[in-house]
Amino acid sequence: MIPLPPRLAAVARHVPPGRPFADIGTDHAYLPVHLVQSGRVPRAVAGDVRPGPLQAARATVAAAGLTDRIDVRLGSGLTVLAPGEAACVAICGMGGPLIARILAEGPLTGVERLVLQPMGGEAQLRRWLAESGWRLVAEEIVADGGRLYPVLVAEPGQMSLSRLEEEVGPLLLRQGGPLVVRYIDEKLELARRALTGASRSSRPEARARAAELDRLIALLIEARRICAGEP
Numbered sequence: 077m078i079p080l081p082p083r084l085a086a087v088a089r090h091v092p093p094g095r096p097f098a099d100i101g102t103d104h105a106y107l108p109v110h111l112v113q114s115g116r117v118p119r120a121v122a123g124d125v126r127p128g129p130l131q132a133a134r135a136t137v138a139a140a141g142l143t144d145r146i147d148v149r150l151g152s153g154l155t156v157l158a159p160g161e162a163a164c165v166a167i168c169g170m171g172g173p174l175i176a177r178i179l180a181e182g183p184l185t186g187v188e189r190l191v192l193q194p195m196g197g198e199a200q201l202r203r204w205l206a207e208s209g210w211r212l213v214a215e216e217i218v219a220d221g222g223r224l225y226p227v228l229v230a231e232p233g234q235m236s237l238s239r240l241e242e243e244v245g246p247l248l249l250r251q252g253g254p255l256v257v258r259y260i261d262e263k264l265e266l267a268r269r270a271l272t273g274a275s276r277s278s279r280p281e282a283r284a285r286a287a288e289l290d291r292l293i294a295l296l297i298e299a300r301r302i303c304a305g306e307p
Contacts, residue, residue, distance in 0.1 A: 077113045078106050082220040083193060083227075084168065090191045090214060090229045091116060091164050098123065098162035100153060100178065101170055105133035109140045117164075122148045153178035160186030172197025177205035178235065189213075192228045199242040201228065206242075211235035215247040217255040224259050235252035240295040252303035260300045267293050 080088060084107050085156065091111055098121040103243045108120035121136065124130045130150050137146045149156040154165070165187050167175050172194040179190070190210065194201050205212065211233035218225045226245065237246060248256050257298055267289050274286040 078110045078136070080106060080110050083225040084110075086216060086218040086225075086227045087111070087166055087168055087191050087193055088114075088127045089190075090227065091166065092189055095116065095163035095188070096120070098154075098157055098165045100156070100165060100167045101125075101147075102133050103129045103169070105136045105146065105148065107166060107168070108146050109136055109142060109221075112142055112145050113140060119145045120147075121157060121162060122146055123151055123153075124159045125150070125152045151297070152181075154182055154184065157183065159183050162187060164189045164191065166191040166193075168193035169195055171195055172199070172201035176201050178206065180208070188231060192226075192230070192231045193225055194228070195225075198226055198228070198245070202237060202245065204228050206235045206237045209234070212245070212247055215245045215251075217248065217259045219255060224255065224262060226259065239292070240299055243292065244299050249299060249303065252305065253267065256303045257300060260303060262295055264293065264296050264300070267296065 087107060088111055093116050095117060096119055097108060097111055097117040099105065100123050102108060102122035104125050105122040108122045111117045112120055122133050124133060126149065130176060134148045137143055137148055163186065167178060175192055175194055192201065207230060210230040212228060212235060214229035214233050216227050218227060241249065244260060248259065271286055271293065272290040274282045274289060
């Protein structure tokens with residue numbers, strides 16, 4: 077069985093068993109091959125918009141002897157899927173805004189669960205989910221190779237988020253713990269760097285951005301205190 081790095085193993089854990097699966101932006105198709113080999117899903121679609129990774133995906137699937145159960149397709153986003161073809165869709169290793177755009181362009185007909193692993197821009201992705209009829213049912217932070225990776229799991233439903241919940245994640249805020257604190261620390265560092273840059277400009281839009289960053293930093297500091305269990 078193909079082993080998965082921790083970040084993809086976390087994604088695999090959230091894929092519902094026995095349901096058809098699609099991996100969008102599949103790269104080498106390690107995730108769908110692992111899921112089919114392990115018996116977790118009966119069949120899968122592996123899609124990628126880039127011919128190079130798609131060729132690598134075809135090689136992985138062929139080497140595993142799974143060409144009859146994993147269909148490798150070239151195409152943009154969810155357009156590789158027929159309506160109702162996948163009950164669960166995973167999109168990993170892309171920025172949050174790009175994932176949101178792929179989801180918005182659809183089609184999402186018949187999709188019961190999204191398992192998403194954004195590389196930055198999670199706030200925009202969580203906001204899109206809330207505005208588009210999806211609710212978060214699980215979130216976790218995974219440490220892999222010295223980096224932190226958020227995993228977001230969503231199902232159809234209603235959800236409203238505060239500004240802080242968009243940024244950190246409503247379920248992560250409740251969970252707390254060392255990895256969530258590290259996740260917040262990384263966000264604090266990015267926000268402070270952005271504030272330093274915005275503060276150097278006297279343009280009105282820069283001042284507005286600096287004020288917004290000041291508010292975000294205050295929220296993140298409070299979230300860190302709560303998640304760290306500090307009084």
